[in-house]
Amino acid sequence: GAGVSQSPRYKVAKRGQDVALRCDPISGHVSLFWYQQALGQGPEFLTYFQNEAQLDKSGLPSDRFFAERPEGSVSTLKIQRTQQEDSAVYLCASSLGGAGGYTFGSGTRLTVV
Amino acid sequence: EDQVTQSPEALRLQEGESSSLNCSYTVSGLRGLFWYRQDPGKGPEFLFTLYSAGEEKEKERLKATLTKKESFLHITxxxxxxxxxxxxxxxxxxxxxxxxxxxxSLLVTP
Known part of the structure; x- marks a missing residue:
């Protein structure tokens, strides 16, 4: 597609629920990143994929967070047993590779009540 | 530890009043410095990439510059x-x- 597409745009979850956030990157982009952005803060790195390989998951806050990109295109970020502190905007970005050309999606705003 | 510090946190300008935003960084080695613009409810939108000290890039009313310690985004x-x-x-x-x-966070008033 023309840009990075994320769905849903908004998600309200009850505490303890599992959620799945989807990212559809730009076609042909090798690299895919997930970021978490709290209100009034800059995005914080969560995890990085090169094609289907998850090369870095050092930013995932806990083992409740899991990400996958099984065919090297669409990626899903899953959060199990959501907590209030998980409330944030989750951004996905993709790039061809190298240090440049990172394109972001509009994000998914997750609210845990 | 790599650090990126932006100042000021918030800036209010009158229309036509030029100013600069600062980004100071402490990193082990810089591969690239990026400026993005983010509107409410949207993802960051790419503006510029700078790779080496002395480099400058311009786009409309924006100009980004880079030194070995900091970058400025000038708004004219x-x-x-x-x-x-x-x-x-x-x-x-x-x-x-x-x-x-x-x-x-930049606010420009008419």
Whole structure:
């Protein structure tokens, strides 16, 4: 597609629920990143994929967070047993590779009540 | 530890009043410095990439410059539509992910 597409745009979850956030990157982009952005803060790195390989998951806050990109295109970020502190905007970005050309999606705003 | 610090946190300008946003960085080795613009409810939108000290890039009313310690985003004669949060981020030599500052929230009033 023309840009990075994320769905849903908004998600309200009850505490303890599992959620799945989807990212559809730009076609042909090798690299895919997930970021978490709290209100009034800059995005914080969560995890990085090169094609289907998850090369870095050092930013995932806990083992409740899991990400996958099984065919090297669409990626899903899953959060199990959501907590209030998980409330944030989750951004996905993709790039061809190298240090440049990172394109972001509009994000998914997750609210845990 | 790699650090990116943006100042000021917030800036209010009158239309036409030029100013500069600062991004200071402490990294082991800089691969690239990026400026993004973020509007409410949207993802960051790419503005510039700078790779080496002395480099400058321009786009409309915006000009980004880079030294070995900091980058400036100069806004000349801003308009209300320039109101947004401006984010600075670095990628280090050994890395690939953007490391962001907290951003500067800019409001331009008519």
């Amino acid at each position: 004669a801003p308009k209300p539509e320039d109101s947004a949060t401006y984010l600075c981020a670095v990628v280090v030599n050994s890395g690939y992910a953007l490391n962001f500052g907290k951003g500067t």
